[in-house]
Amino acid sequence: MLKGRTLGMGELERIEDRPFRTAPFAAGTLAAATRCDRLAVLTADLGKYTDVHPFRDAHPDRFFNVGMAEQALVSVAAGLAKTGWTAYCTTYGAFATRRAHDFLAIACAHGGAAVKMFAGNPGLTTGYGGTHQAIEDLALMRAIPDVTVIDPCDATEMQQIAEQAIDIPGTVYCRLLRGNVPVVLDPATYRFEVGKATRFGEGGDVGFVSTGFMTERCLDAARKLETQGVRASVLHVGTIKPFDAAAVAEFAGSVTRLVTAENHVLVGGLTSLVLDAMQEAQILRPMLKIGIPDRFIECGSVPYLQDKYGLTAARVHERVAAWLDRSGTSAAA
Amino acid sequence: MALTNHPSETPNLSFLKEKALQLRRLMLVQAAGKGQGYLGQGLGLAEFLATLYHYELRYDRDNPEWEDRDRFFLSTGHYSIALWAVLADIGYVSKESLPTYGADESPLEMSTIEGRVPGVEMTGGSLGHGLGIAVGAALGYRLSKRDARVFVEVSDGELQEGSTWEAATAANAFGLDNLVAFVDCNGIQADGAMVVPIEPVADKWRAFGWDVIEIDGNALDQVVGAMHWARMARGRPKVVVMRTKPGKGIARLEAREKAHFIRVGADEWDVIAKELEAENA
Numbered sequence: 129m130l131k132g133r134t135l136g137m138g139e140l141e142r143i144e145d146r147p148f149r150t151a152p153f154a155a156g157t158l159a160a161a162t163r164c165d166r167l168a169v170l171t172a173d174l175g176k177y178t179d180v181h182p183f184r185d186a187h188p189d190r191f192f193n194v195g196m197a198e199q200a201l202v203s204v205a206a207g208l209a210k211t212g213w214t215a216y217c218t219t220y221g222a223f224a225t226r227r228a229h230d231f232l233a234i235a236c237a238h239g240g241a242a243v244k245m246f247a248g249n250p251g252l253t254t255g256y257g258g259t260h261q262a263i264e265d266l267a268l269m270r271a272i273p274d275v276t277v278i279d280p281c282d283a284t285e286m287q288q289i290a291e292q293a294i295d296i297p298g299t300v301y302c303r304l305l306r307g308n309v310p311v312v313l314d315p316a317t318y319r320f321e322v323g324k325a326t327r328f329g330e331g332g333d334v335g336f337v338s339t340g341f342m343t344e345r346c347l348d349a350a351r352k353l354e355t356q357g358v359r360a361s362v363l364h365v366g367t368i369k370p371f372d373a374a375a376v377a378e379f380a381g382s383v384t385r386l387v388t389a390e391n392h393v394l395v396g397g398l399t400s401l402v403l404d405a406m407q408e409a410q411i412l413r414p415m416l417k418i419g420i421p422d423r424f425i426e427c428g429s430v431p432y433l434q435d436k437y438g439l440t441a442a443r444v445h446e447r448v449a450a451w452l453d454r455s456g457t458s459a460a461a
Numbered sequence: 462m463a464l465t466n467h468p469s470e471t472p473n474l475s476f477l478k479e480k481a482l483q484l485r486r487l488m489l490v491q492a493a494g495k496g497q498g499y500l501g502q503g504l505g506l507a508e509f510l511a512t513l514y515h516y517e518l519r520y521d522r523d524n525p526e527w528e529d530r531d532r533f534f535l536s537t538g539h540y541s542i543a544l545w546a547v548l549a550d551i552g553y554v555s556k557e558s559l560p561t562y563g564a565d566e567s568p569l570e571m572s573t574i575e576g577r578v579p580g581v582e583m584t585g586g587s588l589g590h591g592l593g594i595a596v597g598a599a600l601g602y603r604l605s606k607r608d609a610r611v612f613v614e615v616s617d618g619e620l621q622e623g624s625t626w627e628a629a630t631a632a633n634a635f636g637l638d639n640l641v642a643f644v645d646c647n648g649i650q651a652d653g654a655m656v657v658p659i660e661p662v663a664d665k666w667r668a669f670g671w672d673v674i675e676i677d678g679n680a681l682d683q684v685v686g687a688m689h690w691a692r693m694a695r696g697r698p699k700v701v702v703m704r705t706k707p708g709k710g711i712a713r714l715e716a717r718e719k720a721h722f723i724r725v726g727a728d729e730w731d732v733i734a735k736e737l738e739a740e741n742a
Contacts, residue, residue: 166604166605168600168601168604189604190604192600192635194627194630194631194634195630195631195634197627197630197631199589199593199623199624199627199628200593200596200624200627200628200630200631202593203590203592203593203594203596203597203624203628204593204594204596204597204600204628204631205597206590206593206594206597207593207594207595207596207597207598207599207600207601208597208598208600208601208604209597209601210532210582210583210594210597210598210601211532211597211598211601211602211605211607212528212601212605213601213604213605215597230587230590231590231593231624234584234586234587234590235583235584235590235593235594238574238575238584239575239576239583239584
């Protein structure tokens with residue numbers, strides 16, 4: 129079934145019957161540009177793969193490609209910010225955070241530079257292996273003081289963040305969902321707010337705390353569990369930093385069991401933050417942690433890798449159902 | 462708007478010479494307070510900073526945040542002793558505070574941190590950042606259709622950082638003729654004399670598409686001449702390769718082998734200060 133699939137470059141697989149939107153980042157950035165005439169967009173030889181070409185075509189004088197040079201990308205963006213510009217940058221998260229980490233920390237965050245990094249290939253959204261998969265970027269970025277770190281769920285959120293990032297003070301690191309991106313959150317009712325988690329459902333048998341596209345997978349798994357008699361709910365934490373610890377603690381307190389789910393290694397990301405928040409609030413719950421194992425992931429097609437490492441809705445459901453079974457909370461087959 | 466120090470066609474060399482001496486005095490005041498510091502590098506930059514701040518750079522003494530100011534990015538943050546001296550000289554920093562250089566809680570840190578002291582345009586301690594930031598600022602000024610210019614100092618040791626060459630490539634790609642880099646070639650780095658070959662410095666910049674001149678960075682007339690040369694606009698970024706002498710102006714410091722970080726005994730400062738005056742008498 130997987131034979132012949134391409135390795136993918138940050139684009140999510142279509143899920144049957146789920147609506148999608150093409151290049152929501154581009155739409156959001158163009159909308160931001162209508163409000164802000166001092167918005168520049170920079171990329172490092174990955175414009176084609178990060179949905180910036182619509183901006184380039186609309187505002188060629190404000191678009192810059194520095195070539196394969198992530199340190200220049202970030203430091204040039206920081207310099208632009210010093211003269212009153214807001215700089216949106218795109219590259220892959222692996223390159224932004226591993227190669228240009230010092231520049232994001234010191235050239236940008238240390239001085240509060242208005243640099244917004246949109247980082248493609250988050251987690252397992254490419255099959256190009258450990259070099260291209262940003263599996264630890266959230267941990268690296270959230271450890272830097274004064275950075276806003278965001279992992280959007282879907283096209284709705286991606287577009288809203290791109291549109292709003294000009295208003296978020298200082299340095300922002302946002303994972304980029306590109307290409308045809310599923311629409312999960314209703315654009316008519318959902319409003320992204322920095323640092324605010326959003327709860328879906330009231331079920332208290334099991335609660336999912338998730339970030340990024342794992343929220344989509346958790347919502348699907350929760351729906352299926354509901355049909356099997358398990359009352360479930362999902363807390364989407366789009367902003368990793370500042371972290372909505374109060375919402376997480378309240379949510380954890382309202383459910384019997386907790387599942388965390390992230391498209392990221394289980395080191396220093398969402399799961400660590402949830403555990404910190406629960407410790408602070410002195411809440412203890414049985415917990416299942418879903419994420420990428422602490423190892424570099426091989427090359428392979430994206431659906432294969434997401435299935436193998438348990439990030440699909442089916443695998444999330446399967447694991448949670450089995451866990452509930454073992455603990456005596458039944459999810460009927 | 463109290464504009465001062467805008468480019469003039471008639472440089473007053475004796476005035477600039479006196480200013481360079483004054484900067485050296487102010488650096489000694491700082492190093493004596495701490496007993497140590499990056500004094501050697503600072504002394505080597507005195508002619509450059511005196512000329513930049515008292516002749517070429519366009520800024521407002523009453524408003525360090527003036528939007529149209531020329532920018533000076535000191536990429537080598539550990540040369541802060543030199544920056545504090547010139548910022549004290551132009552009144553952004555009180556001269557009385559200079560002896561607190563490097564002391565706990567003093568804003569006059571051993572390395573420049575943006576946001577604590579007026580006139581500090583970047584956090585410069587992590588080498589290899591300055592040129593890229595300067596490229597961005599030059600781009601920003603051009604986009605905003607402002608005629609302000611961007612000056613940036615980088616060191617020869619810093620040329621070992623790959624990011625410097627990424628930024629050099631970008632500056633050439635964007636044709637930034639409002640950008641002037643000054644490479645302080647003092648021949649030393651943390652582990653001693655240049656630990657890997659970095660020459661030919663000028664040819665490297667030429668190969669990256671920059672207009673290049675090479676000068677004795679401690680010869681005032683050459684520094685002034687370089688500032689004049691850098692006013693031309695030919696669609697390319699410009700770099701001045703400055704050969705400087707660490708500890709310049711004080712013979713016993715010039716002779717020091719370990720000039721990267723200078724420690725001086727408490728009893729020696731008076732002797733050093735007298736030497737400086739004697740050599741410039």
